[in-house]
Amino acid sequence: MAKHSTSNLINIILIVFIGCYFMHQSALASAGRLVLPSQSDAPVVLNIIENIDLLDAAELLEVYVGNKNVAENSVAIAGKYSVSHSLISFKPIFEFSSGQTYTVKYKLSLKDTHYLTETFIIQTDVAPTPAHVTAIYPSGTTLPENILRFYIHFSEPMQPNVARKFIKLVDENGNADNAAFMNFKQELWSPDRKRLTLLMDPGRIKRLVATNKTLGPALIEGKKYNLSVAEGWPAASGNSDLTAVSKTFIIGEALRSIPTINQWKIDKPTYNSIEPITIEFDRPFDFQQLHTNIVVTTSTGKLINGNVDVSETGKKWQFYPSQHWTTNKLKIAVNATLEDVAGNNFKDLLDHSVDVQTNQVNSISIDLNLGYY
Amino acid sequence: MMKNFLKKTLLSTMLVMASASVYASDTALDLKFAGALEFSDEGTLFVGDNYNGAIYAFDMKNAELAADVKPISVLDIDVRIAGLLGVGVNALEINDMAVHPKSHDVYISVSRIGNNSSMPAIVAVTQKNQLKLLDLSAYAANKQLLNHYPDQTTTFKPRGLMGTPPSARDLAKGDVKLSSLAIMDIEYHKGELFVAGVAYDNFLSTLRRIEYPFNGNQSVTNVEMYHIAHDQYETRAPIRSMSVQNIDGIDQLVAAYTCSPLVLVPLEDLKNGAKISAKTVADFGNGQPVDMIPYTLNNQKMLFVTNNSRSPQVLSVSGLNNVKGVTDKDFARGPKLDLSPELPYGPVGEMVMFEGVSLHMDLLSDTHFVSLTRDAKTGSLNLDSNPTFFPNRVHNLEAEYDFPQYYEGK
Numbered sequence: 001m002a003k004h005s006t007s008n009l010i011n012i013i014l015i016v017f018i019g020c021y022f023m024h025q026s027a028l029a030s031a032g033r034l035v036l037p038s039q040s041d042a043p044v045v046l047n048i049i050e051n052i053d054l055l056d057a058a059e060l061l062e063v064y065v066g067n068k069n070v071a072e073n074s075v076a077i078a079g080k081y082s083v084s085h086s087l088i089s090f091k092p093i094f095e096f097s098s099g100q101t102y103t104v105k106y107k108l109s110l111k112d113t114h115y116l117t118e119t120f121i122i123q124t125d126v127a128p129t130p131a132h133v134t135a136i137y138p139s140g141t142t143l144p145e146n147i148l149r150f151y152i153h154f155s156e157p158m159q160p161n162v163a164r165k166f167i168k169l170v171d172e173n174g175n176a177d178n179a180a181f182m183n184f185k186q187e188l189w190s191p192d193r194k195r196l197t198l199l200m201d202p203g204r205i206k207r208l209v210a211t212n213k214t215l216g217p218a219l220i221e222g223k224k225y226n227l228s229v230a231e232g233w234p235a236a237s238g239n240s241d242l243t244a245v246s247k248t249f250i251i252g253e254a255l256r257s258i259p260t261i262n263q264w265k266i267d268k269p270t271y272n273s274i275e276p277i278t279i280e281f282d283r284p285f286d287f288q289q290l291h292t293n294i295v296v297t298t299s300t301g302k303l304i305n306g307n308v309d310v311s312e313t314g315k316k317w318q319f320y321p322s323q324h325w326t327t328n329k330l331k332i333a334v335n336a337t338l339e340d341v342a343g344n345n346f347k348d349l350l351d352h353s354v355d356v357q358t359n360q361v362n363s364i365s366i367d368l369n370l371g372y373y
Numbered sequence: 374m375m376k377n378f379l380k381k382t383l384l385s386t387m388l389v390m391a392s393a394s395v396y397a398s399d400t401a402l403d404l405k406f407a408g409a410l411e412f413s414d415e416g417t418l419f420v421g422d423n424y425n426g427a428i429y430a431f432d433m434k435n436a437e438l439a440a441d442v443k444p445i446s447v448l449d450i451d452v453r454i455a456g457l458l459g460v461g462v463n464a465l466e467i468n469d470m471a472v473h474p475k476s477h478d479v480y481i482s483v484s485r486i487g488n489n490s491s492m493p494a495i496v497a498v499t500q501k502n503q504l505k506l507l508d509l510s511a512y513a514a515n516k517q518l519l520n521h522y523p524d525q526t527t528t529f530k531p532r533g534l535m536g537t538p539p540s541a542r543d544l545a546k547g548d549v550k551l552s553s554l555a556i557m558d559i560e561y562h563k564g565e566l567f568v569a570g571v572a573y574d575n576f577l578s579t580l581r582r583i584e585y586p587f588n589g590n591q592s593v594t595n596v597e598m599y600h601i602a603h604d605q606y607e608t609r610a611p612i613r614s615m616s617v618q619n620i621d622g623i624d625q626l627v628a629a630y631t632c633s634p635l636v637l638v639p640l641e642d643l644k645n646g647a648k649i650s651a652k653t654v655a656d657f658g659n660g661q662p663v664d665m666i667p668y669t670l671n672n673q674k675m676l677f678v679t680n681n682s683r684s685p686q687v688l689s690v691s692g693l694n695n696v697k698g699v700t701d702k703d704f705a706r707g708p709k710l711d712l713s714p715e716l717p718y719g720p721v722g723e724m725v726m727f728e729g730v731s732l733h734m735d736l737l738s739d740t741h742f743v744s745l746t747r748d749a750k751t752g753s754l755n756l757d758s759n760p761t762f763f764p765n766r767v768h769n770l771e772a773e774y775d776f777p778q779y780y781e782g783k
Binding site: 096098 | 541
């Protein structure tokens, strides 16, 4: 059935209904005899080859829920027929439901012994997509041996407390490590339940303590691992199950030094432009923390509004100002608790021996003088 | 055969509809939800609308008297009703069921969900197993708004099972309004409607008493009762199912609650503005009652109480005479689970076999119940009729009697 011509045909048929009863039928016959609805409140219209009586309408045209192969015991949709000469119009009592498939069962003459079928669907405004993982951070393919966190971002809120069932860390020999992640009573969800934080068990990372001694580190330098989220995890709505996703990565050298800004490459914008400030790091930083732990101020400390863009690897940070740079003296303030992906911050290493001194610093300030055009 | 039946009925249904000038959706009839159903003895259908906070009465007294009531059976009833309403089976919710006292047709109230809205519908299954969508606008109708209808903002508080965090399904309860329990069950008795449900204030569990024909008179009584299994006095969760019976010489409501006390309330106590304590006489031992069907078995008045969490319970009405009410003084402290020796407590009768689970049940005739039954093997939902003396549905199982060898030599 040519669906494209539907609206034209409805127009033609409406004209016929309005009063052109004497119009010659062959014009319509050539344009197609069954008009399927494209909107919920539109009728199904059939033009048969003879004049008919209202009493015979249901014998010639019925609409069913579902796909073709109208089963013997299916029940036709309740609705209202109207008839004019050779035209039958069927409108359901309840409007057709968008997204639902319907089948029209019809014949063009009472003398026909066989029925024809045609299927239609009223399109939904928004096509539903199954729940899926939109990102796993850090996204790099090489991750340090002592990585502390993974973030899994979902397209919609997910059912909590089943993560352990669906998330697996598997080594290159196919062995799953069920003790790699911290097992809290409460999972670490963002308030909208679209982001799950997976915390590696620090006992496995910190050398010569706790599970590090009994189980060894979860990740070993030079080896390949796969982090997978299995299909079937129900969305919070209950209407959708997750499609499977996995991330393969190689383990590189552990990050065992306190981060320092001296290793950062900073690209300055031009004064009076809206170019971003770009910082490239020597190591990947925590993806979430990068969004909040570095801010831009004027030389007097006034916060400058703008948007932060973090590369998926966590190794590049960009700040786009909301307005043109109207001051040429800027400060970048880095919160000293900003952690690299191994949980090391500017004060302290996550894993160090007891005699190591920590840095007494709360914030690191970087002066930035913008050049003129 | 079935096909012809269906075709003819549908045809006639549609023609009736085609000849009517107006429909439920485009008349002043503003029914938003078809919930609890109850017929008067003469055939007036009462429909509880929990969205509007109203009870509608449709005059269906003019029905044809069934000469000989036959057992009704329709397989995949939910698929067929959904088909009739133009939606898939997952877009259908079945709310209640009642049998017309004259035609013995089975009326099923449903919500049809499509195009982001829920529409009420009532479908009749006739004595010939035919489905018919009722055109409610074709009947003389009137309605009675409920006094103290709950507000539209308070919703249930989600909780997890036994201390676990709430699941998605638990959280969804947080979107359900308390007002959706405004009408749980309707009983017609001698020109009055008794309506169980919740009212607006903190003392939620309420029995309403409404005169019919509607004249605006209604009384609202708050009901407190001692809950044996929970070991507490409860004022919120409403009565799920009830029946008016003569007990200890006076008309009383026999009422069943969730988890699962059975209480008695003399009708004479139901006065407007009163706060009463129902007399707790029994407890089935947890679960949620669905329907309470009075019937006669071996010349004895009985109650058939279905439950969505356990098999049906059959108790004799006379067994409720001279029963002492219980309070917290009668039991050791603390909640009582199913294995507690105190449960079941009181004149609960006996649990009977019923294969599958009945979503709704009513008395079809002197000899049969009709039930919307979730099949234990396939999960399909079927409308079936089962004899009142032994509604076990054992024919669905393979038992000794199903072996051909059993009959050899007999």
